[in-house]
Amino acid sequence: MEKTLNWREYIITRLIKASGYSAIIFVLLIFFFLLREGVPALAEVPLSALFSVRWYPIEGDNFGILPLLTGSLIVTLGAAIIAIPFGIGTAVYISEIAPRWMREILKPLVELLGGLPSVVLGFLGILVLAPFLRRFLDLPTGLTAFTGSLLLGGIAVPTVVSVAEDALDAVPRAYREGAWALGATRWQTIWRVTLPAARSGVLTAVMLGIGRAIGETMTVMMVTGNAPVLALSLSSLFSPVRTMTATIAAEMGEVSNGSTHYHVLFFIGMVLFLISLGVNIAASSVVFRAKKRAERILS
Amino acid sequence: MDKIIIEHLSLQYSDGTESLRDVSLGIREKAVTVLFGPAGGGKSTLLRCLNRLNDLTEVKTSAGRILIDGENILDPKTDVIALRRKVGMVFARPVVLPLSIRGNLTYGLELAGEKRKSKLDEAVERSLKLAALWDEVKERLDDPAIALSGGQQQRLCLARSLALQPEIILLDEPTSGLDPISTGKVEAALQELKKEYTIVLVPHSVQQAGRTADYAAFFLQGELVEYGEGKAMFTSPKEKRTEDYVTGRFG
Amino acid sequence: MKRLFTLNRHLTERLGFSLITLMAVLTVVPIIGTVIYILAQGGHAISWEFLSGFPHDGMRAGGILPAIIGTFYLTIGTAIFSVPLGIAAAIYLSEYAADNRWTRLIRISIINLAGIPSVVYGLFGLGLFVLFLRFGTSILAASLTLSIMTLPVIISTSEEALRAVPQSFRTVSISLGATRWQTIRRIVLKEALPGILTGVILGLERAAGETAPILFTGAAFFLPRLPHSPLDATMALPYHLFVISTQVPNMPIQIQYGTALVLLVFVLTMNVIATVIRSRARARRQW
């Protein structure tokens, strides 16, 4: 009886431990397969061509990924400009201003936004937002980087809100009460005490939100017009662009396995992977450092 | 007869706290031995050594031996599960498991492989009677245990240890959260129990120590200062430090 | 002077609060607007035929049954892989892992998994499951891809739920002669179950709505029958919506809105269930 129990316990414990380590293995596996399929691109396309400004893979083997990079950047930048103030504002509202019942309604609602499928937003983008913007801004087409930014902003907001709200919530009540006792208004307290105290968490929120925006695929593919032109000025915001994610999604289905085009698309995937790795490691190291400081204060 | 023999026990937590320093002590069978002293003296640490509950915390070094019925339980080869069934424990705060009253009582037995309903029912009734709780809860054994009052919960915790038919019961300030009436009930139950069981109690006050102790050990900052018969210890302690403490000159 | 100052301070506060409230309103109203708009527009398209029929006439007529069933299969498939693995990983992190380098590495990996773009998961799934393991474009390959994408959500929410269970329950259980695993199975998991369930449903909700990871791993453009086995490709609601709103000319708008509505209801239902479980568990919690 005891013996079989020990055996079972041993096996279960091993399985649980293996599951725990699986996350590391998956990250490595993902990186390995991106490398395996993406690195050949470097042998097949000269670096100078890869980082050139023309992306016309079908006719003429032009694999310049710069327009895609700038496309992703401009759409993400636009999204960040929207998501950061609205995300932090909403987080402040939920954690500092809203009455309790309001909070109970708002939190699930924001979570719901996070769960809305991106193709549904893209779909509405095509049918509602793009025609509206075309008329309102008098543009030749409504499918622009700006349209993508607006929707992406919406997609990044829930991430920013939930992480920032957690950070604000974690600020000890005593800080606020101290500030009130010194005669600060609630508004001053928010700006001079609560937000600064939560700044590392808020920074993490912003980074994770941006990470979410860079990686978003379906919405941008549907609403940004997909023109691979170099986006270098503000005016490009109101013309069609094409992002890295959209390029992979749109073209991978059409290429033959093992072709140069196929390898270049994996190479772009590798770039995306490395960007998200950078963003997330940066974001999490902020969190870790903040936690260490909190531990020091406590001990 | 000494049920438990502690030899040169030292223990240091991984944060560097030296909680026990070269403690040697014999604990009598079928009697109440009280471990008392000011906060941080190492009483709880010692109790947790007796059923190897310190395995769960981060201990840096430990040295010495603890013999129960002649066997060193600190030996890595010890069957700790069996040890914990033999050495029951009641904690300072009543922690009932999120189960029914009956579920709490049969938890340990079911884990030990007991499936027969009659045996389980018998254990429930016997342990509740020993803990002086039977009359209060016999009508509602299947209610959630959390619905009981604090004092009832603590007696349920005592009954829960007793259901496993241990030989030794460790109690760490079991009445610290209870009102005087509940405290009285627990103390009365202990007086009954000591006829059958070896009891090691960390009291929550010197008064309680005086009321309950057959034998007493005074701990100060990890050291065993004095050990002796309960009555003698509280009326005429040999050590100055013990006297200062029991007469309330420091705490 | 002093009065002016206070007046000014309070004016700033009033203005500031209004601004922040406005931002919150501007964040939330579009969410509600989106949902209501789709419900209103898509409502007309919903009929028994639409829900239970197969598409025909180049998907411009008929129903979307294969897409509904496909999304259902993919969600179940994802759950089969990600739920046990995710919960086990959460148990490891909350109950077994020591605070050391390896554990930190696991945590960083989880954070990174959560941040990898969904289309990159698609590439990975193509490389590993479809090509290397030769599962082909199939429900199996797509479910596995979605599972790995869902894993970080399930792990982190489950770990949080497990950690919320009071430590004292574990101590008491161990002191009664339980092993670690018995303690977890009988006490900890049981108490954490509502929280874990909430996390699982929220994770699967994401998976059900995703398109990019299944684009090259399992989604079929048009398949006028139900899949026969896990090695079949399948239609799926999100991909179908993408196809009919961008790839098929002269698509009746009704069908597009109807499809969006079904997808939205699928996802919203899961979301509401998760929210309800969580709030009920919170209300009933005894500790």
Ligand SMILES: Nc1ncnc2c1ncn2[C@@H]1O[C@H](COP(=O)(O)OP(=O)(O)OP(=O)(O)O)[C@@H](O)[C@H]1O
């Ligand atoms: N898990 C732990 N990790 C590190 N140090 C600990 C731990 N538990 C106890 N200590 C330290 O060990 C010393 C003895 O603690 P212990 O709890 O045994 O004392 P005690 O006599 O029971 O005190 P009290 O009357 O307050 O319960 C204290 O200095 C305490 O801070």
Ligand SMILES: [Mg+2]
């Ligand atoms: Mg103690």
